[in-house]
Amino acid sequence: MAIEALIFDFDGLLMDTETTLLDSWRYEWRQHGLELDESGFFAEHGGDVNELRYAELARAVGAGYDRAASHARRMAYRERVHAGLGLATGIGAWLREAERQGLRLAVASSSPAWWVRANLARTGDLTRFELLACGDEVAAPKPDPAVYRLALERLGLAPERAVAFEDSPHGVTAARAAGLRCVAIPNPFTPGSRYAHADAVLPSAATTILSEVLARVAGARIGSGPTNAP
Structure with a gap:
């Protein structure tokens, strides 16, 4: 699909x-x-x-x-x-590539909407995202899947038609519980061994172009285990 x-x-x-x-x-x-x-x-x-x-x-x-x-x-x-914080390395290129491909973009965060909105507005990236689904709109934070389910509901899509991107093990758990395939870019505070439930694990968004990442996970089944991309 x-x-x-x-x-x-x-x-x-x-x-x-x-x-x-x-x-x-x-x-x-x-x-x-x-x-x-x-x-x-x-x-x-x-x-x-x-x-x-x-x-x-x-x-x-x-x-x-x-x-x-x-x-x-x-x-x-x-x-x-x-004041000097921008998008993480490689993320801007991914967003531009997604826009060229006509992919819809959303955010699913356990943080409150004002925090996400203010930071993305400061860097000029807020308008790139069709919608936000945030922690102050659901009953429980990740690893509960509620915020991902809210994002999917607002997109009007089945989980098979979207891919999630996460930096934490509990975020991957939330995405997978919502039925999404999930690409993990582990944060520096968590051992990489804790991301075995992701469909793909990358060291950074800068190491692989978005189309290659999506090709790797396009055929992934929930529960199929991670692909480690260079």
Whole structure:
């Protein structure tokens, strides 16, 4: 069955906002003379765990910790580093190739719509996407498939007619549970061995042109296992 649409994760896939997130928390811990324990920093789901992170920092700082000031300082720092953040390497070329081929483009993210929309608008890429499906529109984050099902519903397509692109194992799980074939570009914080359930695994979008990637997964069956592209 022909592929008509591509559905992209946002954080860590379209744009490396996950590195800036980690960097902002490192920065904030250092404002208190402390070092962030980065083990287990990224949750095994796509939900918001920032309140848990603030609680952990509050325990480490002790009496006198000002949560509001801490948040304001961290967000100001993150905005500064975000000012120069663009699409991940190779993604722009993929989007241009998809447009030439007449493929429909969508985003399925566990992040809220305002976050996805603002970042894509800042780089001038928002209008490339026909629609967004976001975490504040569904009951549960990835690995729950709800946000992918919402994207497919809005596209009016069966899952066999679309391909998902993800950077996290729980994102791949969500895409596959929605019936989609999924291409993984593992983020730098997760071992590549955890992506065995993807249909293809790439080191970067810059290593392979989009048409070759789609050719590799076009005949993939759900459950057929990954193809490792160079």
